[in-house]
Amino acid sequence: MDSYEELKGETLLDIGAAEAVFTLDTIDYIDRAYLFECDEAWIEALEATFAPWNDKIMIVRKYVSDVYDDNNITLDTFFQDEGRPIDNLFLKMDIEGYERKALKGAVHILKHGRQVGGSVCIYHLHDDKKVIESELKNFNLKTSVQPGYLYFEKEMRSAIIRFWS
Template sequence: MNRMTNTLIYKVRSRLREHLHTMKKKKVRKKMLDYYTQFPSGDDEISDAVDYLSTHPLTTFFGAFQEKYDAGEVEVFTDPSNGLPYVITDGKRLYFKRSQNRRTVQLMFNGLRIEQDAEAPHCYTDADFRITEDEILADVGCAEGYFSLMHIEKTKRIYLFEQDREWIEALEATFSPWREKISIIPRFVSDRDNNNEITLDNYFRETEEKPGFYKIDVEGAEASVLKGMEELLRAPVKIALCTYHHQHDFELFSRFFKEHRFHHRPNRGLMIYQNDLAETTPPFFRRCMIKATNQHG
């Protein structure tokens, strides 16, 4: 009885949160459209996003590319050997947290597919900025590890940095077929070294072969991660860095890479950071990603 009651309470709370978030999105959508009706933008990307928003509900991204993905079509399985939910992607199992139900997994995986679509502002790679054969990858803030799983066959080694214990359990299941080329580091990556945090400089200092590609997506702590890898930035590297967790991150990190003499560019396209809807102000849209490298030639 207690289990049934807890399940019912969970569902009611989830539906309520979803309803409140939907109402908030409708309010923000109206606010954005009213603003750009009064103050039209001369920026082509903003104009394209506003045009899309005028005929669609508010979503994280803007553009028809995301419409080919449907969360309801995602098949979710449960592994009887460990009780974890998983999906199949490119013939590989991607595991999720034990506490996540079927609908949550469907929505999460669908969001991951949208994020890594070649047209998405959140895509970490492209034709001119990619992980090469036998390259070493540092996935900083890897969560479920989808990006690393996409490249597991190509890479020489992958370092997975993730402090969430539930994700670590899922990561161990996902990457069990490739144990020999995976390291899971259960620490916050920061600009300090202590029992809970570690800098990339310190972690890789004694490592003979260091990563050539860094994917950094750490929920707003990107500045601390960069501060803690000053030594590594002296070697040829590629960095895919998220720039949307704070309103002015794109400008901040553009200056950082310019000062460090990196070639850098944003991904095309804009996004709305839905975790920050209550505080969102004009121009509302944020750049999602900077791709930077000091490799020449």
């Protein structure tokens, strides 16, 4: 991000939250955050860390994917079930190579949401940069691959793509 001010009034979807450092850094700017994290090792720490902001944080213990079952949820289903608006959303996504599946489960949000943007990791799979950028552009979203590279799987890869409506 150029500035956390960009997130003023936004709802943050921290997909693959882990320790949720990004959410913690932006907590004073955002309206609400959904922390999607399945690793039980992080849950107790997340609950303790975000206790002072309990009114604006929700921890979701499901994998974000393109299917909906006991262990997985799609972003479209999550927002439909919650009855929440799909406007002013920022998706931060780092889910170890499942970013494509998560985007496939967010078709309605990406197609119909107003002021939807985010940052997606694009280094886990060899062709993530090309595939994910193409998927985002199919929704008429603007994209920008962030400068710099990450050494991963014995090659230099772009790490993050930003997108916005």
